[in-house]
Amino acid sequence: MKFHDSLIGAILLAFGFWVVVTALGYPQMPGQSIGPGTFPSVLGALFIAGGALLTISGLRTRGTTLLDIDPGWRHADRLAAALLATVGAVLLALVFESVGFPLGGFVLVTALFVLSGYRHPIWIGVSAVFVLAVYLLMTRLLYVPLPAGLLKGIL
Amino acid sequence: MVLQHLDAALELVLTWDMFVVMLSCALFGLFVGAVPGLSATMATALLVPLTFFMDPVPAIAAIVATAAMAIFASDIPAALIRIPGTAASAAYVDDLSALTRMGKVGRALGISVAASAIGGVFGSLVLMFAAPQLALVSLNFTSFEYFWLALLGLSAAVMLGSASILKSLISLGLGLMIASVGMDTTSGLPRFTFGLPSLLDGVAFVPALIGMFAIPELIRTFVHRDTVPSVAPIGNPLVLFRGLGGVLWRHKWNLARSSTIGTTIGILPGAGSDIAAWISYAVSKKFSKFPKTYGKGSEEGLVDACAANNSALSGAYVPALVFGIPGDSITAIVIGVLYIKGLNPGPMVFLTSGDKITAIFLVFLLANLLIVPLGLLAVALAAQVLRVPKLVLAPLILCFCIVGSYSIDASASGIVIMVVLGVLAYLMEENGFPVAPTILGIVMGLLVEQNLVTSLIKSDGSFVGFVERPIAAGLALVVAIVWTVPLWLWWRQGRKRSEELHT
Numbered sequence: 001m002k003f004h005d006s007l008i009g010a011i012l013l014a015f016g017f018w019v020v021v022t023a024l025g026y027p028q029m030p031g032q033s034i035g036p037g038t039f040p041s042v043l044g045a046l047f048i049a050g051g052a053l054l055t056i057s058g059l060r061t062r063g064t065t066l067l068d069i070d071p072g073w074r075h076a077d078r079l080a081a082a083l084l085a086t087v088g089a090v091l092l093a094l095v096f097e098s099v100g101f102p103l104g105g106f107v108l109v110t111a112l113f114v115l116s117g118y119r120h121p122i123w124i125g126v127s128a129v130f131v132l133a134v135y136l137l138m139t140r141l142l143y144v145p146l147p148a149g150l151l152k153g154i155l
Numbered sequence: 156m157v158l159q160h161l162d163a164a165l166e167l168v169l170t171w172d173m174f175v176v177m178l179s180c181a182l183f184g185l186f187v188g189a190v191p192g193l194s195a196t197m198a199t200a201l202l203v204p205l206t207f208f209m210d211p212v213p214a215i216a217a218i219v220a221t222a223a224m225a226i227f228a229s230d231i232p233a234a235l236i237r238i239p240g241t242a243a244s245a246a247y248v249d250d251l252s253a254l255t256r257m258g259k260v261g262r263a264l265g266i267s268v269a270a271s272a273i274g275g276v277f278g279s280l281v282l283m284f285a286a287p288q289l290a291l292v293s294l295n296f297t298s299f300e301y302f303w304l305a306l307l308g309l310s311a312a313v314m315l316g317s318a319s320i321l322k323s324l325i326s327l328g329l330g331l332m333i334a335s336v337g338m339d340t341t342s343g344l345p346r347f348t349f350g351l352p353s354l355l356d357g358v359a360f361v362p363a364l365i366g367m368f369a370i371p372e373l374i375r376t377f378v379h380r381d382t383v384p385s386v387a388p389i390g391n392p393l394v395l396f397r398g399l400g401g402v403l404w405r406h407k408w409n410l411a412r413s414s415t416i417g418t419t420i421g422i423l424p425g426a427g428s429d430i431a432a433w434i435s436y437a438v439s440k441k442f443s444k445f446p447k448t449y450g451k452g453s454e455e456g457l458v459d460a461c462a463a464n465n466s467a468l469s470g471a472y473v474p475a476l477v478f479g480i481p482g483d484s485i486t487a488i489v490i491g492v493l494y495i496k497g498l499n500p501g502p503m504v505f506l507t508s509g510d511k512i513t514a515i516f517l518v519f520l521l522a523n524l525l526i527v528p529l530g531l532l533a534v535a536l537a538a539q540v541l542r543v544p545k546l547v548l549a550p551l552i553l554c555f556c557i558v559g560s561y562s563i564d565a566s567a568s569g570i571v572i573m574v575v576l577g578v579l580a581y582l583m584e585e586n587g588f589p590v591a592p593t594i595l596g597i598v599m600g601l602l603v604e605q606n607l608v609t610s611l612i613k614s615d616g617s618f619v620g621f622v623e624r625p626i627a628a629g630l631a632l633v634v635a636i637v638w639t640v641p642l643w644l645w646w647r648q649g650r651k652r653s654e655e656l657h658t
């Protein structure tokens with residue numbers, strides 16, 4: 001997924017201005033000319049300068065599109081797998097305590113197997129055994145308090 | 156210092172726990188390294204959550220063993236299916252592949268195993284004896300010297316990388332920006348937290364690391380679905396050693412030269428094994444009697460690049476342990492682990508925890524020596540490992556990523572940080588922005604800012620104070636050279652090209 005350099009430059013330019021404005025709003029340390037905003041202001045200036053240079057060099061490059069999408073993204077199953085791996089993981093994080101890792105992880109891994117083309121029932125078993133093994137390893141051996149969630153009474 | 160603490164260090168290293176940790180992590184590293192597309196850095200990042208539950212020395216041993224094995228094992232897909240596992244093995248992938256086509260796959264991997272081990276041991280010995288001496292010198296360093304050192308590390312990461320300087324600089328800025336999120340250490344003021352309490356302590360390092368190295372690989376696996384070519388047969392792994400002694404003896408000076416180059420480049424903050432392998436290969440070609448064989452199955456080039464590759468890995472630990480400045484992405488991870496373990500890197504750690512530091516040195520030697528027997532095993536199992544589709548591993552790796560990001564502080568916010576930064580890293584890589592400077596920025600952000608602010612307070616806001624002390628001035632000069640020389644070379648090349656166009 002390639003964006004045109006001028007577009008990235010413009011985003012960086014806007015981000016840099018936001019950083020500078022926010023950082024300048026932080027109070028200075030008493031009796032000093034510096035404060036918590038000094039370092040972020042320098043970074044903001046770097047983004048503004050970098051963004052401007054990238055925009056200019058991007059505008060000089062002709063014949064390229066604003067967004068070049070890899071052919072893989074045009075396959076519905078691949079797009080769904082990538083979205084599930086990212087957005088799905090965030091959604092799982094939101095319900096991690098209530099649903100729990102064993103069930104949430106099992107659903108996520110099984111769905112990813114299905115979307116990757118592994119649809120034989122054996123893969124359901126593979127995800128169940130794998131997620132359970134990870135859960136037991138982390139909770140019993142390493143004492144990481146992974147939430148059991150809905151399976152609290154069983155595990 | 157090493158001899159003084161040797162007994163205590165041996166007691167820490169020669170235990171069954173250490174043996175099991177190193178062996179299992181080495182096998183993990185071999186597996187990840189041998190799967191095309193999975194990197195040594197990703198293996199190390201995935202291992203970090205497990206190191207929380209270990210003592211400091213086994214924790215570092217786990218990372219060192221994993222990284223050393225994964226870097227060596229990445230030569231296996233390079234030889235068998237012409238896919239370099241790391242940026243370093245890309246330097247000599249053509250030679251490995253050409254030797255395989257000539258029916259000399261055993262010789263190719265044998266050279267890789269032996270040269271990697273020799274280079275790694277050389278780098279470890281330099282680390283053992285140079286790091287404590289450097290630590291003694293650096294006891295006199297103040298915030299001015301540390302500021303310049305940190306800036307040198309960041310500058311080297313930007314200027315010596317293979318990506319565009321502008322994009323590397325922006326990547327570095329993003330890392331420093333991420334590091335500045337959270338409560339300011341000097342004033343206690345929350346910065347860029349958007350009112351979220353989970354961001355008050357800053358962006359958690361481990362989820363950031365796992366996300367930025369693992370998530371882009373997973374997205375690419377799900378979307379691009381690259382097919383792996385068929386695997387060339389290896390046969391009996393013992394063929395690795397047939398005639399190997401003669402080859403190594405013939406190229407003994409190459410081994411010495413490339414190990415020295417590798418270690419020196421590794422010691423440079425910000426420059427890692429990939430740069431070492433490329434430079435060593437180029438130097439080898441320049442001084443070889445047979446430069447035309449390079450890229451077509453040159454054993455000499457292979458010896459040089461493989462030795463430099465692993466020696467740089469050990470060399471990178473010198474600035475990491477002495478100054479807390481990472482030499483590459485893996486040492487950036489190690490620095491994070493050292494802080495978590497209360498073994499804060501810096502000159503004082505050599506005085507207060509000499510036994511542990513000596514034990515870490517011994518671990519380096521052991522990990523590099525382990526390459527030889529485990530290398531044989533890896534070559535024997537390589538054909539099977541390479542047949543495992545990456546697409547099958549991807550959902551399982553995601554599961555590990557979720558668990559690893561959660562376990563840092565038993566908070567689901569770690570999972571969100573992992574995904575958000577992972578997607579950012581994917582977009583960055585797709586658009587030519589390298590991720591390594593961002594990681595260095597996240598690790599070193601606090602160090603740079605604290606030393607900048609402290610120095611500015613000390614000097615009453617004047618920049619003259621930054622170059623008043625001799626070592627600080629020397630470091631400032633090196634930083635200036637790191638910035639000006641590549642820019643000057645780039646400008647000169649551009650001028651030459653335009654002159655050629657006009658004539």
